[in-house]
Amino acid sequence: MPIQTVNPYNSKVVKTFDEISDETLESKIATAHKAYQSWKISDIKDRSKLLFKVAEIMRSKKRELAELITLEMGKLIAQSESEIEMCASVYEYYAKNGEAFLKDKPIETTGGKAFVRYSPIGIILAIEPWNYPFNQVARLTAPNIIAGNVVMLKHASNVPQCAQMIQKIFEEAGASEGIFTNLYLAGKRIAKLAEDPRICGMSLTGSEAAGSSMAEAAGKNLKKSVLELGGSDAFIVLEDADIELAVEKAVLGRFGNTGQACTSAKRIIVIESIADEFLEKFKSRITNLKVGDPMDPETKIGPMVSEEALKTIEKQVNDTVKEGAKIVIGGKRIDREGAFFEFTILTDLKPGMTAYKEELFGPVASFYKAKDEAAAIALANDTSFGLGGAVFSKDTNRAINVANQMDTGMVFINESLASRPDLPFGGTKRSGYGRELSALGIEEFVNKKLIRIAD
Numbered sequence: 001m002p003i004q005t006v007n008p009y010n011s012k013v014v015k016t017f018d019e020i021s022d023e024t025l026e027s028k029i030a031t032a033h034k035a036y037q038s039w040k041i042s043d044i045k046d047r048s049k050l051l052f053k054v055a056e057i058m059r060s061k062k063r064e065l066a067e068l069i070t071l072e073m074g075k076l077i078a079q080s081e082s083e084i085e086m087c088a089s090v091y092e093y094y095a096k097n098g099e100a101f102l103k104d105k106p107i108e109t110t111g112g113k114a115f116v117r118y119s120p121i122g123i124i125l126a127i128e129p130w131n132y133p134f135n136q137v138a139r140l141t142a143p144n145i146i147a148g149n150v151v152m153l154k155h156a157s158n159v160p161q162c163a164q165m166i167q168k169i170f171e172e173a174g175a176s177e178g179i180f181t182n183l184y185l186a187g188k189r190i191a192k193l194a195e196d197p198r199i200c201g202m203s204l205t206g207s208e209a210a211g212s213s214m215a216e217a218a219g220k221n222l223k224k225s226v227l228e229l230g231g232s233d234a235f236i237v238l239e240d241a242d243i244e245l246a247v248e249k250a251v252l253g254r255f256g257n258t259g260q261a262c263t264s265a266k267r268i269i270v271i272e273s274i275a276d277e278f279l280e281k282f283k284s285r286i287t288n289l290k291v292g293d294p295m296d297p298e299t300k301i302g303p304m305v306s307e308e309a310l311k312t313i314e315k316q317v318n319d320t321v322k323e324g325a326k327i328v329i330g331g332k333r334i335d336r337e338g339a340f341f342e343f344t345i346l347t348d349l350k351p352g353m354t355a356y357k358e359e360l361f362g363p364v365a366s367f368y369k370a371k372d373e374a375a376a377i378a379l380a381n382d383t384s385f386g387l388g389g390a391v392f393s394k395d396t397n398r399a400i401n402v403a404n405q406m407d408t409g410m411v412f413i414n415e416s417l418a419s420r421p422d423l424p425f426g427g428t429k430r431s432g433y434g435r436e437l438s439a440l441g442i443e444e445f446v447n448k449k450l451i452r453i454a455d
């Protein structure tokens, strides 16, 4: 894949970047390794100041950064601005709480004293996706920078200007060279990078295939890794739910970011007795929406990230329809320049169909009726993924009981799933392992060193 900005609104190539040579890569690793030697022993208050400054710069450049996101991957401009806000709040969260999270943890032991100290480990390689080009990077970078690690970023090849901008923001905030380094390189060079003893941890958000090959390289070299992969999250609406609320959140949860999120509410599962009413309201909320330029605040349907992404979802929808599913609304590309796909709802889905078993990474909701709560849970769990989910019910205890039976890393009740700096984020099954954000996110790439003092 060439490293380039292609505007998904009109498919025009805006700017192309060269991959770095092996010599440049070596020199960047050497610089990062050197930076780590002083960063790991720096005062945590200075590390915190750096992150506060990064957050401040991001807020002050919110519009410019949001426009870059929209240019490179087509997100609606208001959603791009929200991403920058969220991203700044992640940097602030670790700037404020990092010191407390990293405090020594005393251990009760017989005779003598003991505690666990969280120490940094070195360079962490972040392999990040295009769908939240600033926020995905923040989630790995903020906890590691405060912990005393340094970060090298291999971003998705279609968001090179976002990647470069993050490095520039760190520089502007006063970070020495090597604290945060953007690398323009192809995915196939990651396996070789994993062999480098100066790279001490690897984190990837992306597809199952990319995750599996990164984990293989990390495992072969005995490196700790974190994986945030795909999802096919269930959005369960029980018969005692507030239907208006559930519909509103389903629209947001499924069609936000043009459906291109690992945690999108890809499978809407509604109890039979209220399913028709829900479906009618759900459909009406996505009917006659304004299609157009994602930079225009009036636009409600913007482009998908690329022609390739559009073709993938178009094929998945066509295959599923051939297999017997029905289209309630949408179902095809929009006849205009750019990677536009109609907001779509599929019904009559059965096990084995394409949309039943695969992740649909675009604006397509799979709608299911379940005869009762147990059937809804069984359906929710009938997937190889285990990222997130949502349950809607006015009875909180009932909803918690349902959440408890869902095989996922996260469940939100009466809300659609969205990350927050203070909540752990991550999955189980084929959605990956490890956690980002919250106090748990800082624990992934630190040496939990035992120190024992004899009596």
Ligand SMILES: O=CCCCC(=O)O
Binding pocket: 131, 132, 135, 260, 261, 262, 263, 417, 418, 419
């Ligand atoms: O693809 C991953 C999406 C994460 C969305 C979020 O941060 O809520």
